Amino acid sequence: MQNVLQEIGVENYIYLSTILFCIGIFGVLFRRNAIVMFMSIEIMLNAVNLLLVVFSTYHQDASGQVFVFFSMAVAAAEVAVGLAILVGIYRNIHSIDIDKLKNLKG
Amino acid sequence: METSLLLTLLLAPFAGFLFNVFFGKKVSRNVSGTIGTIAVAVSFIVSLNFFFQINSTKQPILIDLFQWMELANFKVNFSFLLDQLSILWLLFVTGIGTLIHIYSISYMHDDENLNKFFAYLNLFIFFMIMLVVGSNLLIMFIGWEGVGLCSYLLIGFWYKNQDYNDAAKKAFIMNRIGDLGFLIGIFILGYLFKSVDFTTIKEIVANGKTPIDLGWLGFATLCLFIGASGKSAQIPLYTWLPDAMAGPTPVSALIHAATMVTAGIFMITRLNFLFDLTPDVQMIIAVIGAVTSLVAAFIALVQNDIKKVLAYSTVSQLGLMFLALGLGAYEIAVFHVITHAFFKACLFLGSGSVIHALHGEQDMRKMGGLRKYMKVTYITFLIATLAISGIPIFAGFFSKDEILMVAFHENKALYVIASLASIMTAFYMFRLLYLTFFKEFRGTEEQKHHLHESPNLITFPLIILAILSTIGGFISFPGHSWLNEYLAPIFIGEREEHHLDGTTYMLMGIAVIGALIGIGIAYSNYIKKSQVPNEDSKITGFAKVLYNKFYVDEIYTAVIVKPIYAIASFSKNFIETALSGFIFGLGKVTNMVGTQGKVLQNGSVGFYLFAFVLGTASIIAYLFLAQ
Secondary structure: OHHHHHHHOHHHHHHHHHHHHHHHHHHHHHOOEHHHHHHHHHHHHHHHHHHHHHHHHHOOOOHHHHHHHHHHHHHHHHHHHHHHHHHHHHHHHOOOEHHHOOOOOO | OHHHHHHHHHHHHHHHHHHHHHOOOOOOHHHHHHHHHHHHHHHHHHHHHHHHHHHHHOOOEEEEEEEEEEEOOEEEEEEEEEOHHHHHHHHHHHHHHHHHHHHHHHHOOOOOOHHHHHHHHHHHHHHHHHHHHEOEHHHHHHHHHHHHHHHHHHHOOOOOOHHHHHHHHHHHHHHHHHHHHHHHHHHHHHHHHOOOEHHHHHHHHHHOOOOOOHHHHHHHHHHHHHHHHHHOOOOOOOOHHHHHHHOOHHHHHHHHHHOHHHHHHHHHHHOHHHHHHOHHHHHHHHHHHHHHHHHHHHHHHHOOEHHHHHHHHHHHHHHHHHHHHHOOOHHHHHHHHHHHHHHHHHHHHHHHHHHHHOOOOOEHHHOOOHHHOOHHHHHHHHHHHHHHHOOOOOHHHHHHHHHHHHHHHHOHHHHHHHHHHHHHHHHHHHHHHHHHHOOOOOOOHHHHHHOOOOOHHHHHHHHHHHHHHHHHHHHHEOOEOHHHHHHHHHOOOOOOOOOOOHHHHHHHHHHHHHHHHHHHHHHHHHHHOOOOOOOHHHOOHHHHHHHOHHHHHHHHHHHHHHHHHHHHHHHHHHHHHHHHHHHHHHHHHHHHHHHHHHOOOOOOHHHHHHHHHHHHHHHHHHHHHHO
């Protein structure tokens, strides 16, 4: 596994992960479609997962990779709940544009 | 048996009060008055019964109703003590009370609030009995405050007149100052003796084993005296009593001459064993009493309102009683209280009869010659005047003479002051008598036409009181005093008795000559020279100072009332403005922050996310920068 990092270099993984995370943030901030925002959040999550795996390899410590399994399992559950909420929203207002979700305003 | 009798004594006037409050308007005026009178008469009969009982058994009766409060080892019982002193007070309070109720039926007959008047009078008698028979200081304090309340209500009885209301408030506030002293005195006694019960304190003092902190005790007795001086109108708290004459005349007679104002003397006599331990305070009492009697007598010399003269005369006589108290001659003070109650009630009721006949006129300059029209009033008034002036065989002679005699033995300066006050008393009382009953009538023709003797209900109490003023002195005849023997159990140890000797006769002679000189001056001024006091505007010089009561009210206004008003207006204009500005300011700031802050919560998910990301980014940036 060391040679994987030797061939490409750990800093490139960090750049990739940072780029992915920023794509995720901008997706969340600038898109209005709830599903796209949801996907952006998943991209951020995976960016972090990638980083965890990279550092785990770099430090020769498997616990980082074990942690990623947990993270992915929780993310799967979160996706299920999140999509269910989106379906609920769509049934109510026939739209998934978050600008229309202002009914909860006090 | 005794408990039920005591409850009858106490509750009969209260029942009368309740009846008159709730049903007084529904029954006829005479019924309302009669019920009120009967209620007090019942109390009088029960008091008589107690009097005969104690006269034969000599045993004080203690009636314990229930435990009132318990604080650690400090217990107060709701109990009543019927001993020689309280029964004596009961007798003349309810006795004179009954007479004055009878008088009031006729005197107040045309008043629209007759039932209210009798309700207040009955309530007063109730509280006065409570004050007198209470077995500890706290029960006495209930009665003490209660009579103060009734006094306030009755002074302001004709509430449509603002001056009368002001007089009532003045009486109440002046009394309140004294009451504070009384209350502090009670607290200190409770602290010193772990009890406020008269019998317990007396036992502790008599037994002499427990050391008593005399410094604190002196402070306590001084505070009690301040309380007494408020209720009994002594310097510096006496100014309310003359103003209290705003009330109906029977009230002046009952409350502001015969009974309530003697409460201070009662309290000091009750606690005589404590005052005996603090001679410095006794000295203060004696001096204040003597000075009060002189100052009040001076003011009475030139007053023209018939009731004002009597009011200042009351203050002056109370001063003499305090002089006797201060000199340790409690039984003599009590003696003077009783004789004074007789003749001063008679004088006030007599003046009421005159005012009644003249349809409310109180200025002596507009009276005169009433002797021809009002025979009974004149004769009774003359007897009471002779009594107060100290002419032998009349009641006042014996009591006043004994006070002077004690003063002569104890302190010559006080003797001179008291004698001067007595001579002036004789002068102003005869001035009053001459201006009112002698010479020609000086009022209008209209009034002259209506002059008449008052009805029987008014003259009957006058006659009884005149008889009592005549024979009342014999209860304590010099040399062999029934009263001194009767009162002996309320003191600790033996009382020394002044025996009749050459000095005594000489002092009696001097007192009588002094009184005659006073009468002589009055005779030459108002009968021989037929003087009539000047109009208000023509009074000059020292007489003007006296006529304006030494400007004491004005001085109090300038020294006490005005500064308090100044503080009040300062507080209102500055402190309150500043405080409320601060409080309102706090509210405004909070409100503003809220109004601005609610804009942030606009419901836009995008904005929330943006804020969230920005916040997280700044935290991370901060964490990096902090390293």
